[in-house]
Structures are given as structure tokens and as C-alpha cells.
Amino acid sequence: MLAVVLSVAGALTLSGCAAGAGDDADDADGPVVLAAASAEPALERLAADPDVADGVSAMTPEYAGTSTLVSQIESGRSFDVVVSASRRHMTRLQDGGHVGDGPLPVATNRLVLAVPAENPGEIESFADFADRSAELTTAICAPQVPCGMLAETLSEELALDLHADTEETSVASVLSKVSLGEVDAGLVYRTDAAAASEDVRALEVPEHDGGTNQMWAGLSAAPTRPQAAEQLLGELASGGGRAAFEEAGFLPPPAAESDDGADS
Amino acid sequence: MASRSPRLRSRPAIPVLPPALGVLALLGAALLVGPVVALVLQADLLAVPDLLGGDRARDALVLSLWTAGVSTLICLLLGVPLGLLLGRGRSPLLRWLRPLVLLPLVLPPVVAGVALLAAFGRAGILGGTLELLGLQITFTSAAVVLAQSFVALPFMVLSVESAVQGVAREYEEAAATMGAGPLATLWWVVLPLIRPALTAGVVLVFARCLGEFGATLAFAGSAPGITRTAPVQIYLLQQSDPRAAAALATVMIAAALVVVALVHGPARGWFRPRG
Numbered sequence: 001m002l003a004v005v006l007s008v009a010g011a012l013t014l015s016g017c018a019a020g021a022g023d024d025a026d027d028a029d030g031p032v033v034l035a036a037a038s039a040e041p042a043l044e045r046l047a048a049d050p051d052v053a054d055g056v057s058a059m060t061p062e063y064a065g066t067s068t069l070v071s072q073i074e075s076g077r078s079f080d081v082v083v084s085a086s087r088r089h090m091t092r093l094q095d096g097g098h099v100g101d102g103p104l105p106v107a108t109n110r111l112v113l114a115v116p117a118e119n120p121g122e123i124e125s126f127a128d129f130a131d132r133s134a135e136l137t138t139a140i141c142a143p144q145v146p147c148g149m150l151a152e153t154l155s156e157e158l159a160l161d162l163h164a165d166t167e168e169t170s171v172a173s174v175l176s177k178v179s180l181g182e183v184d185a186g187l188v189y190r191t192d193a194a195a196a197s198e199d200v201r202a203l204e205v206p207e208h209d210g211g212t213n214q215m216w217a218g219l220s221a222a223p224t225r226p227q228a229a230e231q232l233l234g235e236l237a238s239g240g241g242r243a244a245f246e247e248a249g250f251l252p253p254p255a256a257e258s259d260d261g262a263d264s
Numbered sequence: 265m266a267s268r269s270p271r272l273r274s275r276p277a278i279p280v281l282p283p284a285l286g287v288l289a290l291l292g293a294a295l296l297v298g299p300v301v302a303l304v305l306q307a308d309l310l311a312v313p314d315l316l317g318g319d320r321a322r323d324a325l326v327l328s329l330w331t332a333g334v335s336t337l338i339c340l341l342l343g344v345p346l347g348l349l350l351g352r353g354r355s356p357l358l359r360w361l362r363p364l365v366l367l368p369l370v371l372p373p374v375v376a377g378v379a380l381l382a383a384f385g386r387a388g389i390l391g392g393t394l395e396l397l398g399l400q401i402t403f404t405s406a407a408v409v410l411a412q413s414f415v416a417l418p419f420m421v422l423s424v425e426s427a428v429q430g431v432a433r434e435y436e437e438a439a440a441t442m443g444a445g446p447l448a449t450l451w452w453v454v455l456p457l458i459r460p461a462l463t464a465g466v467v468l469v470f471a472r473c474l475g476e477f478g479a480t481l482a483f484a485g486s487a488p489g490i491t492r493t494a495p496v497q498i499y500l501l502q503q504s505d506p507r508a509a510a511a512l513a514t515v516m517i518a519a520a521l522v523v524v525a526l527v528h529g530p531a532r533g534w535f536r537p538r539g
Contacts, residue, residue: 067503166485
């Protein structure tokens, strides 16, 4: 008995050290889409749209934090289309030869200050939060993930010390800390706050430089279903995709020619 | 050479394992050892000193070490009595208690974190009471210790329980006849007899605490120097700087290896009762 427990212990000790790369997708017909978690409401809308081509509605999306997806792809995960929550991560995939030429901006996202519906910190506005940030319990994303890059920029541009009590590994875990009422406030994407509007209230963040992340979609350099993948990328960047993203609360992408990585 | 001994030569040659099973055994060993070796090979070992000089990695390691130390003390303090109770108790209620106590062993750590939030979180069952007392546990190092203790305590309980079941009651009866009270009997008779299990339990609990990840992330959060333990730091580095992640992971592997080698390695005889 003890021997079994001891071996389990050894395994558990090491298990914390390795973030696993996922398996390849199964043999479904549609293109394999690896998408930022924040894209989920938009992509689900698009897939359910009766007007889109069969290849688009048949896509098999998988959602995770953009940084997680990037490290999976860099570890050799195969895919057809990738949707990144930041231009910087898409550039990294392009530089690494994982994404071919011509990724396109598909939407714009920005942060809001989310507070729990019961508002334990009695925060009435962003200015109110800024005044009392030292005494409030706050969650933000770690600077390694796209939403954390935005939070860092916000802190610099507005010259505001956020006094974060925790830097979470994804926007989803910031949102869950807010929804559970474990923190007084958290910085999340406006689309995430919109999707959780029953549990959280969204307070607008003042406009500032670098306050938006562009969501980009790109084709794999070695797609397994090239035709369907191109069809999907076209759809994402045009009418149907635009509408789906806007219904999910995204802002329109910048004009395609502004290719300057303004989200850093 | 042992084979030159006439006594051994007269034995029929029975292999340790049927050859087919030997292949499987080697495969199993390769599965366990391969990934760890690969990680160490891939890590930039020369970068390890630089990395450990960096604030983030050093803070994470220091935090991991001291929280794991405190958690181990807590597990010792609570786990030994609980193990004795389960090992020696006769009440049928204990049959129901045992699986509940061991549950954290098989729970996914994230579930453990969510359960801890439900109990000690601000919105949890004890949250209101704690808030009245001016105590906040989530997002503090206390939450890290609590998460580690929750997942590691069953190891101590199991070690003590199975060891104490192997101790004949005659020793304690003899001590009692000679006038020793229950506490003196425990301290001078029972604990020395189960010392190997206690040592093994301490080492394993410490190792499990050092490796804790899921429950910490869900319950304690991730603030540098306060709740961001080495495994959480590795997870974050993995997404931005995989080589640095591999270097820090190598340090963790070295620590885990020392711990496991203490209990299972060539020196394990130290933990066996002497005489």
C-alpha cells in the first residue's frame, strides 16, 4: 500500500512541472481552428450561421489562452487556422514559420473593469477604482498573456498602480475570480464581461494609447485542409465574420493596411 | 562473484522475469525516465545560475521552499494523530472517515482549489466569519500553505496508519504495565517504532507540497513573491520563455530527485528500523 502511495507521490511531484502539449485533432472534416478563448462566442455564432459555407460551419475549434496555443503550436501541434488575441503572438508564430503569409485582423478588443454583480468593493466607476486601488482586492492577467500586456500598458499610460493581488494565467481565470466575488475588481476583455453579464458589471476604462488588442487570424504554414482553411479565413475577415464578432461585443478591426502591431 | 558460490551454482537458473515482461518493464522505465531526461537535455543548464539570480525565479523558489516547510510541519502535527486514530481506532465510523480523509489523493488539484475556495474563499462558507475577524486567506501565502497541506496531509496519514498497524500492541501494554501514561507510551514506544514511516511521510509530504500547482493557482492566485510558487512560475515561463522554464524545471527536478532518492534510492536503508 505504502509503496503505491510513494510512487504516486513521486509522479505528482513532477507533474506540476510540465505543461503538456495537446494531441492532434481527430479526423473531423472541417478545418482545425485553434482560437483564443475570447474568440469563442464569435466563432460559435459564425459556425451556427446558416449562410456560411459548409467548410466554415464544419470547423472544429479548440479554445485556450493565446499563449498556451502559441506554445502548443511551437511544440509541433498541427492546425489549419489560428486565431490569436494579439498581433504580437501572431507575429511570433509567423517568425517561427508556423503561420504562412497574410494573417488578417478580424476584430478589436479592449479591457473593461469587471466588478462582481453584488459589488463588494462598492466601486462605481473606473476613477473610483483608481482612487482606492491600494485597498481593493484586484485580479489582472500576468504580463505573459495578451490581456496582461494590455493591463500593463493601461497601468503605464494612465500612471496608475493597479495593486494587483493576483496575476492570473488567463483572462478566464480573472473573470472567474470576479464572478465568484473573490476579488473586488478585475481587468478583463469587454467581450468576456459581456458574456458574463449576469455575474459581473463592466465599468469602462478611460481611452488611452495602446488600449486595444487586435485579434488576428492566420493560416497554418502546413494546413491539412488548405481549401477549407482559406475559405474560413476569408469568412472571418469579411461580412459574416465581422458581424459575428460585433454581435459578441468586439469592435471592428483597424483598416487592413495598418499593419503596425499597435497592440503592444 | 556471487555465481562462483557452489550454493548458488546448484540452483536452477530462473530468470528474474519472463523475457516478454522484461521488455515491458524496460518500456515502463523508459516512459518514466525519458521525458525527465529530455527536459534536462533541452534545458540550458548554464543559464540556471543566471536564472536563479533573477528576482522572479528566486522569489518563486524561496516561496516554494518555506511554504512547503510550514505545510510539512502542519501535516506532521495533524497527520500523525489522524493516522494513529485511523490505524488504531475501532469505531465503525472510521470506516467512513478513511475514504473521505484520503479523497484529496485522488481529487484533481484544481477541484481541491475550488473546494478550498468554497470553504475559505471570501464568498465561501467561512468567508463571512473570516472577514469579520479581519482575516483574508485567498491571495496570501497562508492560502498557499493551506492548499499544500490539503493535498499533502493524506500522505502523512497513510504512512502513519499503515506503520502503526504493524506495531504489536504488546509493546504498549508492556510500557503501560511499567507505569507509562498514554502520551509517554506514544512518545517513547510507538513513535520510535514507526520512525521510518514518519521520515518517509515527511519527505513525501514536503515533495508533494513543493510540486503543488493546481490547487494553489485556483485558491491562492499568482502574485510574485506572495503566492507564485515555483511550479506556477514555470507554467507562466513556459508560455513566454520556454528555455527559462526548462531551467527552473530542472531545479525542481533536482529537488524532487533528492527527496525521492532519500526514500527510495540506495540510501533507503537509513529509514529502516535498526537491529
